[in-house]
Amino acid sequence: MVVRRPPARSRQAQILAVAADRFHRSGYHQVSMTDVAAGVGITAPALYRHFRGKPELLDRAVRLGLDELAAGLRAADSTAAVGAALAAVAVGHRPLGTLVQRDARLLPPARRAALRRELRADATLMAGVLRAERPELAGPDAGLLCWSALSACAGLSYQSAAPQPRRAERLLGELVAAVLAVSLEGTRTDPGPAAATAGAAPQPRREELLAAAVRLFHRRGFDNVSTDQLGAAVGISGPSVYRHFESKQQLLAASLVRSRERLWHEVEGAIAAAAGPSAALEAGLAAYVGFARRNGDYLGAMLSETERLAAPDRRAAVDFRRDFLRTWVELLRLVRPECDAVEARIRVHALFALVNDGVRNRPYSARPDLGDCLRRIGRAVLGVAG
Template sequence: MTPPSGAAPRSGRPTRRDQLAAIAGGLFARDGYHNVSVQDIAAAVGLSGPALYRHFRGKQAVLAHLLLTGLDEAGRVLDGGGRVLGGDGRVLDGDADAGADAGAGPELPESYARLAALVVARPEFGMLWRRERRHLAPDDATEVTARAVRIGAPLIRALQEHRPELKPSDASLLTWGALSVLGSISDHSVRLARTAFEKLLTAIVLDILATDLPPAPGAPPAVAGARRTALDARREQLLAVSARLFRERGFHAVTMEHIGAAADMAGPSIYTHFSGKVDLLQTAAHRIQERLRQNSEAAQTAGVSASDTLDLLIGSYVDTVLDYRDLVAAYFAEGHNLPDRDRAELRRFQSALAAYWAEVTSAAAPVRDPKEVRVRVHAAFAVVNDLALTHQFASRPALAAELRTLMRTVLAG
């Protein structure tokens, strides 16, 4: 197996353990945690499988090392005590002045510029955090969450100091939305020159932090999934249950027996509706792909201005994510587990979808570098996907309007 470009080593002289973890991180991000074996990792660095166990007790320990050390380095960078190293050993300090006039005080631009430098040097981390941390051992998962909170909490407090009118929950939403922008670069292969990339990410982040959120509506929020059409109630129930379990545990950790038990249905009875787990994942992916395709066609044929077309796309995308949270999570996080043909089709569709959004965004806000527009499109998707799927924000009464506002901010600047 040819190794992908792994995460860069930590500051200082990298250890053999760090080098092994970096290669493993690239493999996990490219192929998915469960599709990479200890033998794959060892082969990528020219070792035998047993030799890897001299450094890690197993694959799960490698994933924990990657996430914990990545969060530790983010903490050091924010404290000003760490220097980010690129793969060639160059120091990649963030531009502390990037976006300094974007509405935040001096500390926030510097903090996020440093984080932007870190993620540009280690683009795989966002994918590992978003998709693979479900596979950690319980104790490691608890520690990873605790360290992430310790990083996010000071950023939330700093935003409140600069914008005292914000409620703590609003500052939290904006901060985690900003961090989603940084993590979004693991979702695509668009790359700019290093300094330009860091400045663009920092500018988008500071736009997010300066966003005025819409007021909460008087009516109660819509119930997620209320717009589904259930032509076959049992089939739809199985699809919903399996998508939820895939989201919570990961595709490989879920069995047909788990799905049957959660749906209060005997395992063999499931096979009258679906041929197996892969069929369930294929159906979930096709359901979301078809919804997104219909959304694009409706916007494209509406006969309105580019700016209004962009608003139509934004509104329909947010509605889709909120209405089908679990299916969307399966679509984006488990696509690498589809059969080869389906996986290739999913990637072609996602590429075409992003290209159409970039075309509309460019028309609505011209004089933009095409690569910058594509980076913004992927960042906008990430903000909506991450915040909509984060439990602490799920019950916000104005979440749909807030996500539309944030998406427009990321795209239009």
């Protein structure tokens, strides 16, 4: 019997699907070409006949999802069709959100810039459809709503278990419709993220290093930050970093621990102090948005660098995220008893994704009313009244 080899195009699609799933689950740095080849059932040399290396694999995997998204948006003639296109890609290419938000920053600079242009073009297509239905919307407001819808759908990528596809598509379509219907009229200007106070007591060197590490690891990536750069950020030599931390990995772990302690203290404290579930959900939302505006680098590093931790520290970080999510899911179900756990998880993941992106997505992150905007959009995603 003659064994037919699959066509090259079919084999490439299989490789990209395996690569996207491995990158999504383990992180780009933790996956080798040999791992991808084993997942496909071929040898590493055979894999290199199709792709030159990991950067090309990541690039092509991201482009596959974005091309489908762009095609769906070009055909969309209503916000309902926009929601259907976003939901179909979020479900059909579930790793895409993680790859775009976490791993794509590791691509070569030219490809990163091209990816950003593609996403801007998608958002522009969405905004055109939205403003045709809501001509009263100013351009910046339409843009913020469209980026928030994109981020909310990407939240599905961070769920550990995939929900039933048809149900997930239907719910994400509803979430997009709710986001695109939000009114941003009369938003209130909030105090911006707190700046350093002149004359304030200087922080201990260890605390300065923790703050600098979160910022640099998020913006450049763990592997692209040297101890010399960490030391220079706080005015010391690179070797002096080791007086405070045994290794760069220990510094990463300590910086994430310190940040999540603050997150838990601020958000859980606001929830616990509120009278009743509805007030607690509103207080928690306000606290989370406020924390995110002041700590965007931590939220970015939490998503992008957790895989770089040693196994015990990684488990602690994952356990914290699971407990934090559970608190919100249970609270939302108290406020909306008709929501089952699956729907509540999708809504809460969407909330976290749109806030985490919103505080880091320029030029919208510079809006003086950003906090109020994100709270309004967050309520829409959770399905609760203001």
